[in-house]
Amino acid sequence: MKIPNVNTSYFIAISLFFAANLNLQAEDGYKLWLRYAPLENPQLDVPYASQVVVPGGSPTMEAIRSELKKGLGGMLGHDVALSDHVTGNGAIVVGTPASSPLIASLGLQAKLQGLGHDGYLIYSAANGGHAMTVIASSSEVGALYGTFHFLRLMQTRQQIAHLDISEKPAFQRRFMDHWDNPDGSIERGYAGNSLWRWNDLPGKLDPRYIDYARAEASLGLNGVVLNNVNAKPEQLTPEYLRKAAALANVFRPYGIRVYLAANFAAPIAIGNLKTADPLDPTVQKWWQAKADEIYRLIPDFGGFLVKANSEKQPGPQDYGRTHADGANMLAEAVAPRGGIVMWRAFVYASMKSNEDRATAAYKQFTPLDGKFRGNVFVQVKNGPIDFQPREMFHPLIGAMRKTPLLAELQITQEYLGHETDLVYLAPLWKEFLDSDTYRNGPGSTVAKILASSPMTAIAGVANTGSDTNWCGQDFAQANWYAYGRLAWNSNLTAEQIAEEWARMTWGNDPQVISTVCAMMRGSRDACVNYEMPLGLTDMEDNTHYGANPPRHANYHQADAQGIGYDRGRTGSDAVSEYAPAVGERYANLATCPDDLLLWFHHVSWDYKMKSGRTVWDELCFRYNAGVDYVKQMQTQWQTLRGKIDPERFSAVQARLDQQLAHATNWRDVCIRYFQSINHKPLPAYLAQSKG
Numbered sequence: 001m002k003i004p005n006v007n008t009s010y011f012i013a014i015s016l017f018f019a020a021n022l023n024l025q026a027e028d029g030y031k032l033w034l035r036y037a038p039l040e041n042p043q044l045d046v047p048y049a050s051q052v053v054v055p056g057g058s059p060t061m062e063a064i065r066s067e068l069k070k071g072l073g074g075m076l077g078h079d080v081a082l083s084d085h086v087t088g089n090g091a092i093v094v095g096t097p098a099s100s101p102l103i104a105s106l107g108l109q110a111k112l113q114g115l116g117h118d119g120y121l122i123y124s125a126a127n128g129g130h131a132m133t134v135i136a137s138s139s140e141v142g143a144l145y146g147t148f149h150f151l152r153l154m155q156t157r158q159q160i161a162h163l164d165i166s167e168k169p170a171f172q173r174r175f176m177d178h179w180d181n182p183d184g185s186i187e188r189g190y191a192g193n194s195l196w197r198w199n200d201l202p203g204k205l206d207p208r209y210i211d212y213a214r215a216e217a218s219l220g221l222n223g224v225v226l227n228n229v230n231a232k233p234e235q236l237t238p239e240y241l242r243k244a245a246a247l248a249n250v251f252r253p254y255g256i257r258v259y260l261a262a263n264f265a266a267p268i269a270i271g272n273l274k275t276a277d278p279l280d281p282t283v284q285k286w287w288q289a290k291a292d293e294i295y296r297l298i299p300d301f302g303g304f305l306v307k308a309n310s311e312k313q314p315g316p317q318d319y320g321r322t323h324a325d326g327a328n329m330l331a332e333a334v335a336p337r338g339g340i341v342m343w344r345a346f347v348y349a350s351m352k353s354n355e356d357r358a359t360a361a362y363k364q365f366t367p368l369d370g371k372f373r374g375n376v377f378v379q380v381k382n383g384p385i386d387f388q389p390r391e392m393f394h395p396l397i398g399a400m401r402k403t404p405l406l407a408e409l410q411i412t413q414e415y416l417g418h419e420t421d422l423v424y425l426a427p428l429w430k431e432f433l434d435s436d437t438y439r440n441g442p443g444s445t446v447a448k449i450l451a452s453s454p455m456t457a458i459a460g461v462a463n464t465g466s467d468t469n470w471c472g473q474d475f476a477q478a479n480w481y482a483y484g485r486l487a488w489n490s491n492l493t494a495e496q497i498a499e500e501w502a503r504m505t506w507g508n509d510p511q512v513i514s515t516v517c518a519m520m521r522g523s524r525d526a527c528v529n530y531e532m533p534l535g536l537t538d539m540e541d542n543t544h545y546g547a548n549p550p551r552h553a554n555y556h557q558a559d560a561q562g563i564g565y566d567r568g569r570t571g572s573d574a575v576s577e578y579a580p581a582v583g584e585r586y587a588n589l590a591t592c593p594d595d596l597l598l599w600f601h602h603v604s605w606d607y608k609m610k611s612g613r614t615v616w617d618e619l620c621f622r623y624n625a626g627v628d629y630v631k632q633m634q635t636q637w638q639t640l641r642g643k644i645d646p647e648r649f650s651a652v653q654a655r656l657d658q659q660l661a662h663a664t665n666w667r668d669v670c671i672r673y674f675q676s677i678n679h680k681p682l683p684a685y686l687a688q689s690k691g
């Protein structure tokens, strides 16, 4: 990201500002990237932000006014006048042609239509001789997104004069999936308990729900699945539906629709039926009545997310029916009200023990392509095994030509160091989104395939919880932020997003930004290195935090001669699930990239890598490099002492200490284990560093 408007006086002003502000205020991370900290040089922006003209009495327009008041007040250090008309230079005019007579008079209808429901324009203009900034959309929610964009420009010190911005999202539905349980716990949650205070709902509303909605809307996220995919049937009882409806009411002004994960056996568990067979008319009626009941409480209910016949969850296969039969029955029930079904393809239950789990979803779902109702998404994780630190992209993407697919990413760091490790996930997601499926020839990236269906969506499994800083560690907020930004615009680079986030979260001091971004940049590769380098997977213990390589020996297949999983033609033939150009590249040892070598091949310990090292030496090298990166981050963070508020500085420092112990443990456990199998000598640097 370039910073326009920079000149010498800017740098002098900024240096003086930081010199004068070493007494930094205590911060607890609650405000996320919406801190609206005082600007170093507000005088640059004051001429363009002297008046707010946001007519309209709806809750969304009220949210826009309130955000501008908070944001401008915080950044400029004084209240900015709200008025009905532009009365001087520097007005910020926000709305839709319906909410704002001024915007209606600007002749923007055609342009706005082209940007769809959620898109918006931000541009500098003049009205009656007065300079103003227009933030316009065809929907009020789009105007809210535009408002957050404008505030972000200020927060990140980009210019707000001469604007000419038009935006629309990459995906129509942009989800946060919460794996929250009715008892307040969160599956794979590492930041406290559920944000949803089920016991207090629907009567008592935690003010935090609004801050959650603001954070989501600031990124353009517009769908929330409230509960765990391992769904408890009671989530669909009238009692819990009323609680969900109360949350939906809070979220609605922020453009967020509520969805629920449904337990497929709910008709039995809470409906007193004897079966949940999707072809049984009483079951179908039960779901239709349930959908009607939900829509009475939540008129804009989004639909159901279902994990069926996976990890002991009930599903249509219990009755000899297919995933399509199950999904279509639910889709039928919500279709009259515009609802959708997200049917997960995370299935491997029917695999024989010697079968390759990476091939399971493709085998089960490709025969069903074309059999799903039009309002069904098949939801696939980015990788075919799970949410591992590095996986090949999922082969269903590119293979299901007639079914809209919804990619599920994991923001919570289940396999990447929970809340302790500083691991910036945007590079992982970019690697996935930019992968070329070759489905329609070269350039058929995952992002393009996902965005080309008649319905489009993306989901991220939330990393939020009741901890004050929401995510358990300050840097984990970057993953929530980055997921949301990519859901809006998958063309952004990981670097651009990191810089935006760093500026909004830690401030605009050039040294802080460059250090924070440098730490984040290689942190995902570091985690891959200290946990599962070269395409290794599933080496974790049963907490999914520590290392236990013998536990899943069938995944790494290490023996005295070599290591790796043969997914080539002589092995599981997973390569055939990809377009030929992709399959051949990975099947061929000469062209298979080092990063996924052991994902696709079983090779001798002495096999020469592209780096020139043997596999054994490369493994040792990578494990150690991962640990070294953490040490480097510790050193980098130290250079920011006094430049970051002491609370957050110490909190991150403590996390980095934990991360070093975690990374070192992974390295040592894995290297020791593999060495016990191949009896190879350790490289000198490792022999010395192990204590």
Ligand code: BDP
Residues within 6 Å of the ligand: 187, 188, 229, 230, 307, 311, 346, 386, 387, 414
């Ligand atoms: C696995 C998690 C498990 C989830 C499952 C899923 O360990 O907690 O329920 O994914 O996505 O990775 O359904």
